[in-house]
Amino acid sequence: MPLVTASNVTMHYGGPDLLKNVSFDIEPGHKIGLIGQNGTGKSTLLKLIIGQIEATAGEIHRQRNLNVAYQAQELVYDPGATVLDEMQKLFAVDVRRQQKLHALEERMANGEDVLAEYERLQHEHEGSGGYEVERKIEQVLTGLGLPEASWTQPIETFSGGERNIIGLARILLQEPDLMLLDEPSNHLDMDGIEWFIQFIRNTRAGVLMVSHNRHMLDATTTEIWELHGRKITRWAGNYSDFARQKAEALALQERQYKSQQRLIKRIQFQARRLMDMANAYDDPGQAKRAKAMLSRIDQMDKVDAPDRSESRFHAQLTGGKRHGHMALEIADLTIGVSSELRVPGSGSNAANSELGTQNPERKLLEAASLEITFGQRVALVGPNGSGKTTLFKAILDHADWENPDIDVIEGPFHIAGRLRTGKSAKIGDYSQIHQHALDESSS
Structure with a gap:
């Protein structure tokens, strides 16, 4: 029996239809990738399925007592709550029982005769899987790349990207019948993505996932839904299968x-x-x-x-008049973390949003040298906390043609070495911070 059935669903917001007479089924355990250009209604479709918004026309039927977990863009949490607080809320009964067991242990240590009550509660706790709660929480948080030292920090001290990871962890721990995920890998590092892929492949839950990560879609999905022209076209297989079938169909x-x-x-x-x-x-x-x-x-x-x-869109990015071929030179660059530790998500330094609590003697970068020429395309990869954003900020703040040599301390960071731009080079940047600064009501 399908988890969700949609029949002739139409959706519009006063203008042209966003969805038109869309019908589909989501079967138990199916792993579906939802793709389409921006603005075609992918996030709207997820909200329709969860019941957050109502369709203009048509019907959506959900299996009775269906447990659906939806990855909202904004994490909702109790003020002052820590990461562990939010995770443990999902297992409230088990956590309370565990607290009672600890209290009984203290009473027994003080000589009280509560052994029978303790054994009864312990048997109940073991039978319900209560001892697995801490292991599950640790496994998911670690797998997604949240360092253990940050688990007891208030959630409001975390960056927006870190909060998205916390929200994703909460969904995975729920073990729902159906997961609706909107760009779940956006803030995960490479190790986190690989762990998430294995989790999705092994879960018995149905999954409907919006993603632009083709590697992840290839590794996890058994069906691709293409949202285009207000309709859904269903393609069997993963993303590579879709791309081949789509090319053949177009030809x-x-x-x-x-x-x-x-x-x-x-x-x-x-x-x-x-x-x-x-x-x-x-x-x-x-x-x-x-x-x-x-x-x-x-x-x-x-x-x-x-x-x-x-x-159809092919962008050709060209610069102005060039003097020489060198765009950026990095020479003997070292970035270290001083004794000043950072609380996750706190501080005004944008670089800090990535690092988490670090060893004060840790070198993020040591005697690094690199030259980038005009026209080169270079990808910077590495796990969360390895210093990618810190390096970007150092380049933006200090790279210069005339005065390339630096030796500065900024907050917890000691930056020393050479950062030289080309004589005519101009640097533009786009970061996670800019994503959240955009006015979504603007065209």
């Missing part, structure tokens, strides 16, 4: 379209000749034949031209 459609267009042009040409003859010789029979031929075109099931809009 076939293009052949059929071109073949039909050639036929239409031949018919139109012949009809024009007949009409010319009818006019020249005042022959109603020829005119009737011409009209009959043109009516064949009207009666055809027209093949639409393939829509390749998703691959």
